[in-house]
Amino acid sequence: MIADLDAAERVAARALPHYDADKGAVLTFVKYRENYVFRVDQPGRTHALRLHRSGYRTDAELVEELELVAELGKAGVAVPQVCLTAAGASFCRVADDDGDVHQVDMLEWVSGAVPLGDVGEAFSGEVPVDPATFHSLGTLVADLHTKVASLKRGKPSVRAAWDADGLVGDAPVWGDPRRAFHDGAPGHDAVDQATSLLEAELTAYGKAPDRYGPIHADFTPENVLVHNGHMTVIDFDDSGDGYYLFDLATAAFFYLPHPRFDDIVSALLAGYQSVRPLTQEDLALWRPLLLARGLTYLAWAADRLGDETSDFVLQHVRPLIVDLATEFVALTVPPHSPSALSLPEAPPCPSTRI
Structure with a gap:
């Protein structure tokens, strides 16, 4: 269980290298419900990073969700594009300050939309x-x-x-x-x-x-x-x-x-x-x-x-x-x-x- 927003932001920052993010990438908190959501701004590109609540979804459940989104996008449905890690995975696993491991994924930011x-x-x-x-x-x-x-x-x-x-x-x-x-x-x-x-x-x-x-x-x-x-x-x-x-x-x-x-x-x-x-x-x-x-x-x-x-x-x-x-x-x-x-x-x- 992540203690607070500052701790969540530290985990999100540790996930960025998995996506080959620029060193100057800027994290901005967006919302928290079941997951923490951050906006990631880099020169020429913007993404949404989701830090999942520990234990809420199994790896298999998360993979199924992201595969569904990717397949719908290929079929022409208006959904954000799923970003793969540098290793080609649909999400990464990152430890918090207490050693608890969290799933993190990243998707395309829908620019200009409300x-x-x-x-x-x-x-x-x-x-x-x-x-x-x-x-x-x-x-x-x-x-x-x-x-x-x-x-x-x-x-x-x-x-x-x-x-x-x-x-x-x-x-x-x-x-x-x-x-x-x-x-x-x-x-x-x-x-x-x-x-x-x-x-x-x-x-x-x-x-x-x-x-x-x-x-x-x-x-x-x-x-x-x-x-x-x-x-x-x-x-x-x-x-x-x-x-x-x-x-x-x-x-x-x-x-x-x-x-x-x-x-x-x-x-x-x-x-x-x-x-x-x-x-x-x-x-x-x-x-x-x-x-x-x-x-x-x-x-x-x-x-x-x-x-x-x-x-x-x-x-x-x-x-x-x-x-x-x-x-x-x-x-x-x-x-x-x-x-x-x-x-x-x-x-x-x-x-x-x-």
Whole structure:
């Protein structure tokens, strides 16, 4: 575990020789979430350096992620180019001051680009949106799915899957969302019932190749960079096998409270379907997958109590997820069954059109 930003910067600096960086290369801290990200400026070139949290990913998982990004780039998807080390590896291993070894990789910096948005601003509903932007985003997601479906795999994925088990099964990728009600907040029973019902629905939906395969799994507005109307998708750290629709649900989730949410979703799905068709069975799973996405954020927040983002999720996002869970149970359970009687009538939701 790296103690602080200064220690992380020292590790990042030790990684630079592995990439034949100039001695005068300048490191600038960009952000920290699961990984430390630095900008590396050298004459005539700029890169993003990622210092991975120790033990978060196995070497095999990281190699799979970077190979996926490289293959998508070769296929024409707008992703950053992966930079190889001087030894030809996709990442290097560097020790910190305590001798703990960390994985470090480097990717092309997308010059001049800015994020599509910010999760907090999207959730506030105050940021103006242009549906045309989300139409373009939908086409980008569809292009990624089309290209990734054509890639030849030599072996099964070693990364966690965003399937029924990985989302709401006995051992979800990010843990049990019911742990997010440690403080006695209302909604535990709704989430508990919805989780069981959702697992059955996703299992029934299945994993046919037209609906399930390698996905990005973190299409938040921060991970889509825009420059002169051109979009590039970054940060495949959460990538793995999953439902293609899950990427679309992720792209829309934090806009749920936005007054133009219906327009955002209509444009997003229309853009996607201009490249890849969606069936009625797919569309019927739209709101359940919005719920599934929300449940993963609850579980993520439960492991990071006191963190600023976790506090935001628990204070502002959790009530919305409870509403989605209540709605889902009310629409799934017959009205006179014992399960239905244990929940109140479903409250109005931000959108019920799709």
